[in-house]
Amino acid sequence: MAAANYDVIVVGAGSVGTPLAMSLAEKGISVLCVDLKASAGQGNNKCAIGGARATHGEPAKVVLGLRSLEVFRNWKEEHGDDIGWYQGGYTYVAYDSDTMDIFRSNVPKQQAAGLEIRLVDAAGIMDIVPGINPQGLLGGTWSPRDGSASPMTSCYAFHRRAMELGAEFRFRERVTGMEVSGDRVIAVITGRGVYGCGAVVNCAGSFAVQAGRMAGVELPVFPESHEAGVTEPVKRLFDPMVVDIRKAPGSANYYFYQHETGQVVFCITPDPPIPGTDTDETSEFLPLVAPRMTGLYPRLANLKVRRVWRGVYPMTPDGSPILGSVGPDNHFVAVGMCGQGFMLGPGIGEVMARSLSGEATEEDRMVLHELRLDRQFTSEETLK
Structure with a gap:
């Protein structure tokens, strides 16, 4: 019996999972974000040096970087937090x-x-x-127009806004399994409870492979x-x-x-x-x-x-993230950031949120197609 039910459960409250939770909450979607650490951004996010660029070798990453830069650049004016944008x-x-x-x-x-x-x-x-x-x-x-910002204060700011919009976060909870029925994930299991879900998004960073296997998915991360x-x-x-x-x-x-x-x-x-x-x-x-x-x-x-x-x-084998639907119908991933989760995270959050809400744009579909799991992985990002 699920302790609570959510439209979307996000596994991982780091560089990608936290802005994704924020973007989902902005759309009025009920979202739970689960992380083993004590607070948002305490995994690899806090090790990032803060660079934020749209200068990438692949168009999909350029698009994600451009949108992320807009978030960083305008954050203080729109939301009041000084995230150290320069x-x-x-x-x-x-x-x-x-x-x-x-x-x-x-x-x-x-x-x-x-x-x-x-x-x-x-x-x-x-x-x-x-x-x-x-x-x-x-x-x-x-x-x-590229620049830098503080990974920690940015993640804290995204977390605060997500909470203000109704997102829930559960910290110090390890995801231990996913309950799959037919072709859908119906619940996420942690050491503290079972949470029902309409969809789940794996944003688990270095834990992505283990989280993927809980849904029967192998990820080349x-x-x-x-x-x-x-x-x-x-x-x-x-x-x-x-x-x-x-x-x-x-x-x-x-x-x-x-x-x-x-x-x-x-x-x-x-x-x-x-x-x-x-x-x-x-x-x-x-x-x-x-x-x-x-x-x-x-x-x-x-x-x-x-x-x-x-x-x-x-x-990942080609130095670019893996995004989109993988495995069960309602199971999604935003993994394999290759050290670029901080600079791409806000853009990825927006693209994934629109996709999950059925509002994906043509540009979103291009990004998701280029960064899908079943691509060839034969070429390598020149500016990774």
């Missing part, structure tokens, strides 16, 4: 012709999807990022560990998130930006990837990332690092 832009830099060719190929598709982006030459990059290493610099891209760090605060040096996608021994892309407090926040992608869910900091991270950052931007050389931390990216 519109510093994103610049991807090229020091070799192969990288520049990737940018030249991407920009027309990105512009067609609605992104404000342009190719710039080396002189333009030096204007955008004063002090960048000019040796070998060919140019790059500039997306002025696998965890990888990533580290990040933050420096002491200094006066403003540069505005944008700076991204270098070149590979080097032991690493792939790396990126950094200067927070509104003056601290420089940074991250690097290990190559080969580090599988698993280990969140203990390592002694390898700083020796790997520091030479690359200071080689690109020498002014960082004397900054002191305040702390480092480690989180988990729920990855």
Whole structure:
């Protein structure tokens, strides 16, 4: 016997589940969001460095990013919470012709999807990022409307608004099963109760595979560990998130930006990837990332690092999320964010909420088609 019944149950109150609960509540849909942690955003969301961009290599992700940026950009004016939004832009830099060719190929598709982006030459990059290493610099891209915000205060703000609109959240509750009858999930089972549902959405992040199996669904999502760090605060040096996608021994892309407090926040992608869910900091991270950052931007050389931390990216084979209906008729997923749950979460929440309420737009259907589970997974997102 279900303790209560809801139109939709969301599994996971993180970067995606919390804004989804908010978007559902905005439509008057009764929603319960369940999470094992003590409050919203306490999983991988709190490990995010805060970058928010629509600069992606795939049109579906550009669309999701654009809508998310609108939410971040307008939040304080519309709802009053200061979520730390800073519109510093994103610049991807090229020091070799192969990288520049990737940018030249991407920009027309990105512009067609609605992104404000342009190719710039080396002189333009030096204007955008004063002090960048000019040796070998060919140019790059500039997306002025991208930016950054606080993952924690954003998630708290989304949670507060969802609650004000009638959404319910149950924390410190582990989902242990789903009751399936015929081709529908009729209830979600936790360690504290059974909750009936009209639909369920798996937004469980690193727990997505286990949650999927409860509905008889296998999801190609696998965890990888990533580290990040933050420096002491200094006066403003540069505005944008700076991204270098070149590979080097032991690493792939790396990126950094200067927070509104003056601290420089940074991250690097290990190559080969580090599988698993280990969140203990390592002694390898700083020796790997520091030479690359200071080689690109020498002014960082004397900054002191305040702390480092480690989180988990729920990855997919092609570096893009999996969205939509999977398995039982009323079972949906928004999983495999590949480290981009924070920057895509508000947009995903809106698309999924419209889909669940029967109000999906043509653009929503494009997004859901491109990011469906049964795609080929043969190509890889160039800007993941």
